Structure formats: structure tokens, C-alpha cells
Amino acid sequence: MTEIFLFNTLERKKTQLIPQNPKRVTMYVCGPTVYNRAHIGNMRPAIVFDVLFRLLRHTYGADHVVYARNITDVDDKINAAALAEGVDISVITRKYTEVYHQDIQSLNVLLPNLEPRATAHIGEIIALIQKLIDEGHAYTAEDGVYFHVPSMKNYGRLSGRNLEDMQAGARIEIDEKKKNPADFALWKAAKPNEVSWDAPFGAGRPGWHIECSAMIEKNLGQTIDIHGGGHDLIFPHHENEIAQSECAHGGATLANIWMHNGFLNFGSEKMSKSLGNVLNIAEITATFKPEAVRLAMLSAHYRAPLDWNDDLITQSTKTLDRLYRALENVWLDNVEAIAPQALIEALCDDINTPQALAVLSELVKNANKAQNDVDKKQALAELKGVGALLGILQLTPDEWFNDKPKDDDLNARIDALVAERTIARAEKNWGRADEIRKELAELKVEVKDGADGATWRFL
């Protein structure tokens, strides 16, 4: 078995993945807060960790990986959205959870094993907070419960900061209710018009970080193998998760490996809702195919920033055209996927998808050169193997090339032109044949003269 190395934010270097239990490899990734539609930047972790999920399943067996990706379904923005529309928060969260599912499904993202929601874990959250209070790591204030950061001696390890630095930084607001400016909310006391739950320390709702700690403990255990999320979650979110969990668990490590994906940039600036420079899937797939979006995401290494623009997706589309053409050339029924070793090695090296795509290029050449069924079968099996791990090439070549809306009149017209051209060619009337090619080009149709006659497809 190829050893898997992953860049661990905690150590700032690649470290070998050594699961605590190879029969139950555990991974937790921070999913969306469902208060409005996710943008494509939010899709990057879904896709990146989907590839890792596929690799883990391939390596340890599909039944031996437990992947949880949470849904945050209670927070300030959700409350604000619900209040604005005059509905219960569940109306908002259900709606956007569904949209999220549709979006990631269109990108070939597998469902995780678990999709825990904060509101379904209020009991666990309360118990965890109570434990932190009991053990002196948290205290009750008039507006809720706070985690007392100085109570943890090695706070800041993940993000590489320490209390003194943070206090020197002018950006932490002084809040009289907190014992220390770095303290953060575990529980926010109930406010009028806001959803709340009863708790021994007063009615309220969970703070941002505590849900992940509680859900990990409940669903995956005290210590998990991999914890992932976007780069901007390192601080404060993941740092605080560590603080809560490890203080509640007598210092037991929350996650052995912490992984963080880089951002999508838009016009060389971070894509973010607050900057307003975002695109969602629907906006992109109006022009491009979703699979091209996925491939574009994988064209750069997951930790590197990726500039998002139309050229990038156009190039990915061209690449997929080439991949599906190769697939078409070797297409046979009932061929099982085989993952090539070179691909496994690329992915095992911190999910090096650009390297994986280089491997894929080699396979495409093999496929295009394959003359007999043995070679074709081998090439097809390997192409499928790559597709299965990267989550691409899941269509038949036919489905890829012919996904334009059907227009019978137009199709009939094109068929007639192609037929006429075939006759012209048979009569060696090249002038007319070329004229028809030109007409077809204006209809965005490409004609190919193959050994078995002319075929056409929409460009």
C-alpha cells in the first residue's frame, strides 16, 4: 500500500497519515453555513476533500472510512435571514441545504457518510459546555458562556500565535463581559425573536465553534485522523475547536492532521461574500459544463490560491474534450476501472492533482494510440480508474459531447446539410462541400469526415 502524506498545518510540513484504526479512518470537514447560496469558492473544499475521500476509500476500503461534513444550521446570519423573511430558521436552512446538495452533486461530489447538523446536537453541545464550565475552562457571563483562553496553556499552536501577540494586536475588541479579550463565546444567551434552547447555564444558542467540537466527539470520537477546511478557518475557528475539545478531553488531541485548502481568487482578490465578488454554480454552468468546473478546481494544487476566470474553465473544457475523445477511441462495454500506480502516487503525495493530470495525459496518449482490443481495454480501464479517483469522466463520451438541448428542427436541418455534403464529396464537388462546412460552422456545428462517413457534433 502506498503511504499517504498530507500537509499538516499543525506541523507546517507533509506528514504521513497513520490512522488510529485502519478499519475506521475518520475525517471531518467544515461544511457550509446554510443562510444563502454557496459560491464556487465554497465548493473548493467540497471537491478537494472529496478527492481525498475517494483516495482514502480506495486505500483503506470503502467501508473503512468515515467522512463527516457538517451543516451549520444556526448562527447570526441565519437568524438575520429568517427574521428578514419572517420565517422559522428551519425554512431558511432546509432550503439552502437542498441547494447546496444540488450544487455539489452537479460537481460529482460524493455524499459524506455523515452530515451532522448543529441543531441536531444541542444536547451534546450543552454537555460539552457544562464540562468546560465544571473544569474551569469556561465561565458564565451576562450574555452567555465564554471559553477562557488563558486556561489553556498551549493555545494558538495551530495558527502560530500566542496570547501576547493577540493582545498586542489592536483588532480584538475590548468587551467588558469577557475576562480576557481573546475569550470566545460557547453559548449566546437568548435574545427576543431568536431561536433558543434551554440549558443549565441559561437559555440560548451555540456559539460558532462549539458545534464542531460536539459533533466530532459524538460522531467520530475524541481524536480523529483528519480535519479539513478552508484556510481562513485556521483562526479562530479551528484554533478554538482545538481549545474546546482538548480542554474537555483531558488534553487528548482533536485531530492528528489538519488540512486547509487555499482560496479561489477573483480578479486576484479573495472571493468572498463580503467583497461581493462571488459566482455561484448556476451562474457558471449557464455557460460552462459542471465537470469543467470540477476539473478547473483540480488543475492547481489544493493549497495554492487559484485565480478563477473564464479562461481557466475554457481550458478545462478543452481538456475534457480531449479526455472524452480518447475515451471514445477505446470505448468498450463492461471494462472495470483500474487505478494506475502513478496516479496513486501523485495523490498520495498530498493530493497532487496537477501531477495526477500529467499522468492522465500519458494515458490519453496510450488510448489514442491503442489499435487492438487488448490495448484499448487497458487504456480504458486506466482512464476510468483516474476518473473514479478524481471524480471526472463519469459520463459516456456520447453524453459529454451531446448535452446540448435537443432541437429536432435544427437537427433535421443539420442532417440534411451533412447528407448533401456527403453527396457533394462523392461527386468531388469540393467547392460545394466546403461551402456546406462553412454553413454548418455558422450553426456551431463541426463535421468530421471519418472512415465510416461524416459525423457531426455541436461545438
Next chain:
RNA sequence: GGCCUCGUGGCGGAGUGGUUACGCAGCGGAUUGCAAAUCCGUGAACCCCAGUUCGAUUCUGGGCGAGGCCUCCA
């Protein structure tokens, strides 16, 4: 201000202490009535300066430039 990341050919983008991926675009060839596709071949890069080294794009230090986190954020 504190912490961190990055700077590779026309473009995208890996990687490496010496032989310098891969894709797109370009160029030459094969093939084609013409094309398309495909195959073969080919030119082209490592921000600047200093240091370590026999040798640095790769390591160290400095500089310049870009970006991120420190507040909600994938």
C-alpha cells in the same frame, strides 16, 4: 503593527541541489480533397541581490512584488 503563504517559459501549472513535468497556445512533420481529430518532433522559464556549495530555480539571509489571517468567511 503581529503571524503566515507565494513569486517557474506567451498562458495555466507541478517539481527538483546537477540531467529542468504536464496541458494550452506557437513552430515543423505525418495524416486529410480541404478540415477536424490524432500521432511524431521542436523552441521557450525558474523576481532581484548576497551567502553556503564543485554546482541553486531548488538551501540560508536581505530586498522588491503579490496575497492571506488577526472581525463573519471555504
